Amino acid sequence: MRKQILVLMLMIFSLIPVTVCAQSEIHLSLLSVDIWPEYDQPEVLMIYRVTLAPGTTLPANLVIRIPSNAQINAVAVMDPTNGLVNAPYENTIQGKWGEVKLTTNSLQVQVEYYAPLIKEGTLRHISFEWAGDYSVDKLEANFLEPFGAESVSISISPVDSNPGQDGLTNYHVQKANLAAGEVFNLTIDYQRQSDDLTISSLPVQAASTPGMDTPGRVSMTGILPWLLAGIGVLLIVVGVVGFFAWQRGGQGSANRKKHIKLSTESEGEFIYCHQCGKRAYPGDVFCRTCGTRLKRGSAE
16 A cells, blocks of 8 residues: 555656646747836836747746736737737736736737836836746847937947837847846836826827728729719700700791791881872871872772
């Protein structure tokens, strides 16, 4: 019986190193950390973009430590079809750290949280620490300078600075080949006269330049054939109506001319006295010159 118990204990103990070894095999090929103070909240927005090393066995259980006073905004994993999707997680407070635990089926994980910003008058102070949860091939820290910031001082010299989000200056710090348990610290100081959030101080810009596929935009290419067809039908209708109007107008004009002509001829029918030859006027019965009764036709 004792022998069987001993064998069972040896089997249990033999499994422990294997589990630890499997967990220790997890390392990060890239850890990109965005540091955005006073952007859309008075605190510091921290965005961890974690990329597991190729060949990592999935699903993988991750534990990422963040400050215990941080306010978690989102935990997400990359889905091949839908992009970043929210992932279930647990946050356990252990001293000064909060341990964010999640299981991922993707090599890409994103954790967002807000950390307190230390303010002393116009001076701002930020302290970032990576606790060394895993070995990291490459760590990048990107500090986005707030709108109106002055006298920026970074504890590690940036490798470069360039326009970042919303055209603000982005300072880029790098560190390579961090071992598991190796701590990385970065402090940032700057001056700022205003407490206004950066996002409220930026000029309003269009999300994108309107194009042919912009929702709500009417394309002339689609309506032009219909517009031309409508104009053509309208011209045909106007032409037909005009033709009939011209026909009716022409006949009325001819009738009016004929009537005028007959009236003129009727009014112009003068007769002459058969006695003296003088012209008489319409309506005369006797010649005004010789007084002879005028002859007006066979009926008379």
